Amino acid sequence: MIKVEGLYHDYVGKGEYAVSDVSFTIERGEIFGFLGPNGAGKSTVQNIMTGLLDLQKGSVMYDDLSVRDLTPSFFNRVGVSFEQPNVYLRLTGLENLEHFAGLFSVPTLDPMVLLERMGLRDEARKRAGEYSKGMRQRLTLARALINQPDILFLDEPTGGLDPSAAASMRDLILEQKERGATVFLTTHNMYLAEELCDRVAFLESGRIVAMDSPSNLKLKHGQHAVSVEYADHDGLASRTFELDNEGKQAFTDFIAQVEPLTIHSQEATLEQIFIKLTGRGLTQ
Amino acid sequence: MNRVMSLLRQDFKLLLRNALFWVLTVALVLIVVTVWYLIPREQTGFETRLAVYGMEFPGGGVEIVASPGKVEQMVREKGVLGIVREDGALTVVHDGLSKQAVTAFVAQIMPPQTPLSPIQIERLREAPQPVPYNLRFVPIFIAFEAVIVGFFMAAILMLGERQEGVLEAYRVSPGGVVPYVASKSLLFAIVGTVYALLMAFATVGFVFNIWQFIILTVLGSLFYTLLGMCVAVFFEDISSWFLAVVPLWALNMLPMISFSVPTFSPPWIEWIPSYSALFAYDEILFPTGKSLLSVHSLLSVETIAAFFVCAALVKRRLLSARGCVS
Numbered sequence: 001m002i003k004v005e006g007l008y009h010d011y012v013g014k015g016e017y018a019v020s021d022v023s024f025t026i027e028r029g030e031i032f033g034f035l036g037p038n039g040a041g042k043s044t045v046q047n048i049m050t051g052l053l054d055l056q057k058g059s060v061m062y063d064d065l066s067v068r069d070l071t072p073s074f075f076n077r078v079g080v081s082f083e084q085p086n087v088y089l090r091l092t093g094l095e096n097l098e099h100f101a102g103l104f105s106v107p108t109l110d111p112m113v114l115l116e117r118m119g120l121r122d123e124a125r126k127r128a129g130e131y132s133k134g135m136r137q138r139l140t141l142a143r144a145l146i147n148q149p150d151i152l153f154l155d156e157p158t159g160g161l162d163p164s165a166a167a168s169m170r171d172l173i174l175e176q177k178e179r180g181a182t183v184f185l186t187t188h189n190m191y192l193a194e195e196l197c198d199r200v201a202f203l204e205s206g207r208i209v210a211m212d213s214p215s216n217l218k219l220k221h222g223q224h225a226v227s228v229e230y231a232d233h234d235g236l237a238s239r240t241f242e243l244d245n246e247g248k249q250a251f252t253d254f255i256a257q258v259e260p261l262t263i264h265s266q267e268a269t270l271e272q273i274f275i276k277l278t279g280r281g282l283t284q
Numbered sequence: 285m286n287r288v289m290s291l292l293r294q295d296f297k298l299l300l301r302n303a304l305f306w307v308l309t310v311a312l313v314l315i316v317v318t319v320w321y322l323i324p325r326e327q328t329g330f331e332t333r334l335a336v337y338g339m340e341f342p343g344g345g346v347e348i349v350a351s352p353g354k355v356e357q358m359v360r361e362k363g364v365l366g367i368v369r370e371d372g373a374l375t376v377v378h379d380g381l382s383k384q385a386v387t388a389f390v391a392q393i394m395p396p397q398t399p400l401s402p403i404q405i406e407r408l409r410e411a412p413q414p415v416p417y418n419l420r421f422v423p424i425f426i427a428f429e430a431v432i433v434g435f436f437m438a439a440i441l442m443l444g445e446r447q448e449g450v451l452e453a454y455r456v457s458p459g460g461v462v463p464y465v466a467s468k469s470l471l472f473a474i475v476g477t478v479y480a481l482l483m484a485f486a487t488v489g490f491v492f493n494i495w496q497f498i499i500l501t502v503l504g505s506l507f508y509t510l511l512g513m514c515v516a517v518f519f520e521d522i523s524s525w526f527l528a529v530v531p532l533w534a535l536n537m538l539p540m541i542s543f544s545v546p547t548f549s550p551p552w553i554e555w556i557p558s559y560s561a562l563f564a565y566d567e568i569l570f571p572t573g574k575s576l577l578s579v580h581s582l583l584s585v586e587t588i589a590a591f592f593v594c595a596a597l598v599k600r601r602l603l604s605a606r607g608c609v610s
Contacts, residue, residue, distance in 0.1 A: 102286060103291075
């Protein structure tokens with residue numbers, strides 16, 4: 001279990017916290033989404049959790065091990081994919097993975113198999129400097145997976161990817177969960193979070209404003225209603241029914257009277273909930 | 285060891301793909317060509333180096349002049365050394381040489397049978413074979429080119445990694461500080477040694493103590509690579525780093541003056557590591573029988589100390605929590 005408690009971080013040392021009083025726990029095998037717009041403090045939290053930034057205040061515990069006491073060997077269990085693809089541009093994709101594979105003292109995956117899985121087999125022997133941003137992003141993720149980590153940190157893993165590659169990436173992340181890995185997913189992509197995450201936390205201006213499973217958040221903050229589109233004399237019309245006792249009866253009666261064209265539940269998206277809670281969108 | 289080898293392989297590939305490596309290769313060819321074809325084996329156009337009045341003096345570069353005043357004039361204007369024999373006394377006229385230098389010079393040039401010679405000369409060793417003029421420069425090229433390859437290249441690789449952001453990825457791997465420092469040091473110890481051997485073989489030939497040469501070059505390359513990394517950790521990019529290392533580079537080359545003009549040998553210059561290395565290369569390539577044990581010992585101690593300092597600095601400034609994320 002990963003336990004983060006009372007985390008604060010001040011980059012300039014003037015009491016201007018980029019992250020304030022952030023607390024959460026992640027259970028083993030869970031995909032935990034950290035959602036927020038750019039600058040909300042998502043990457044700061046990930047960097048503190050991976051030891052890339054100093055732990056100034058609060059605690060980050062991996063079971064009984066504090067982030068302050070991490071040794072290099074701990075990282076045999078960890079994979080980190082960064083928001084900005086950071087690979088050796090003068091090395092080929094294959095060489096990048098072979099190099100990092102050589103640093104681990106646990107069994108690692110075959111770099112070529114991993115590159116094939118990422119759709120980079122044909123470019124395996126091209127220098128990473130010749131890759132597009134999306135290809136470098138996939139290479140960065142491949143590097144994070146090379147040691148089959150127990151704990152996987154993914155910072156905007158679908159950034160710069162086309163829809164097909166993004167879908168493939170989603171499948172890959174789900175495979176990691178099936179394998180038993182714990183995934184900390186930092187993103188502002190609500191669809192990705194909604195599809196993948198067991199729980200999400202909304203981060204705004206360095207503070208967590210809501211945290212729950214996506215379905216619970218929708219139940220809690222969404223509208224319990226259905227909308228029916230139907231054809232009438234004037235063309236297309238629609239009507240919405242609240243799903244309380246009266247509304248349910250009215251909905252049933254109405255459906256029996258008209259020819260419905262579409263019926264949609266009116267549950268809120270994570271984006272709508274985020275706007276409701278913070279007054280701003282996830283992509284702003 | 286596996287990690288060090290993985291890092292070593294990767295650094296070697298990066299080195300081969302760096303344009304500066306090929307610049308160094310071209311420099312090696314140019315140095316060899318310079319030594320063989322551009323610098324003469326003998327000094328030609330031998331100018332007057334000694335102005336003499338009142339006595340016969342055999343040898344080249346000597347001008348017998350008509351008066352003591354003329355001697356003084358030549359010393360002042362041409363920077364030559366003057367000898368005046370008058371009324372049975374011998375006067376050496378010079379323009380600021382040390383007493384030891386003058387004594388040594390006089391002892392060297394005065395024929396043993398000269399009745400005026402006040403100096404007894406006792407040779408502790410056999411006089412060495414004269415070194416061809418063009419080969420006198422080889423120790424300089426080795427000490428200031430081959431041995432300091434690591435000083436520059438390790439820093440360039442390190443700063444490249446910093447700029448590409450891969451150090452963050454390394455920081456969250458089990459790599460660790462010691463393999464990181466060890467791999468770069470080892471790589472440039474190998475590269476520096478191969479470079480220096482090629483230079484020596486192509487110029488001086490194979491008749492020198494190769495093992496002493498290798499030991500000196502490995503130690504020297506390790507030391508300068510570690511020193512280069514120690515400096516590089518304080519910089520974010522290659523441009524700012526380069527501006528700062530130019531003065532250091534110049535300082536490191538000062539012993540070349542002592543090598544060319546032995547009278548310039550202030551005590552502080554001996555503290556510059558290249559000083560002992562330069563004279564040690566000269567001794568290995570053109571032996572006179574001096575022991576190099578003290579040079580090797582001192583360089584070993586300096587290298588070990590540099591390794592610990594470098595590891596501490598890399599950990600603190602490059603691979604620490606604070607150092608990695610800007």
